[in-house]
């Protein structure tokens with residue numbers, strides 16, 4: 001079997017269409033909707049059910065790719081202690097993660113139906129699997145488990161609150177169960193990063209830098225931030241449970257604010273007529 005697959009190798013049927021996240025982030029039409037004073041997941045917002053459907057479809061695609069990525073990490077590396085090798089226990093963690101992600105895919109398909117949309121209704125973005133293509137297994141774990149699944153913690157926490165606010169117990173429980181698993185996955189990323197790079201500070205720095213790059217991309221356009229207008233807020237308590245230090249949480253808040261400022265400046269420069 002081939003090792004180190006690329007995004008183009010992923011098997012998808014005719015329901016799935018792909019787009020690039022950069023195109024969505026820098027689309028001036030999205031800038032207009034983002035610049036509304038209300039965050040789209042306020043239950044009082046008439047567009048919130050559509051925004052929730054779209055976000056949960058994005059999460060469903062993330063679950064599929066998280067399953068594919070963790071599965072690849074079980075297979076792509078030999079057991080050992082070199083930069084191209086992984087401890088056997090790391091593979092076991094990735095196998096456990098595959099089991100969880102497969103369940104999340106099933107939950108997400110049912111949730112999609114419950115929310116009134118269908119598989120393939122929204123385009124697929126492949127950023128999660130792209131982060132899972134990194135040749136260094138520890139960078140995969142910082143990019144996928146710490147950055148992207150850390151973002152999943154923030155999203156599930158936000159949508160769990162939304163499910164509660166709109167009195168939808170199905171949404172609430174789906175989010176609550178998946179949130180619990182994601183805390184475990186992020187913790188795996190935190191633990192393996194620290195364990196494997198304990199005597200290799202240079203590799204640790206590279207891994208954290210990769211995480212920062214991924215975190216920044218996903219804070220673009222103010223998707224995640226601390227203000228009321230930001231749709232998704234940082235779930236501090238769950239981040240702590242997942243092995244984030246207070247300093248790392250503060251840094252994440254700074255990265256989000258920096259990314260929002262940069263994206264707004266780029267959109268303003270590219271589309272001077274957009275307010």
Ligand SMILES: [Fe+2]
Nearest residue numbers: 063066101104
């Ligand atoms: Fe998941």
Ligand SMILES: [Fe+2]
Nearest residue numbers: 066149182185
């Ligand atoms: Fe996960």
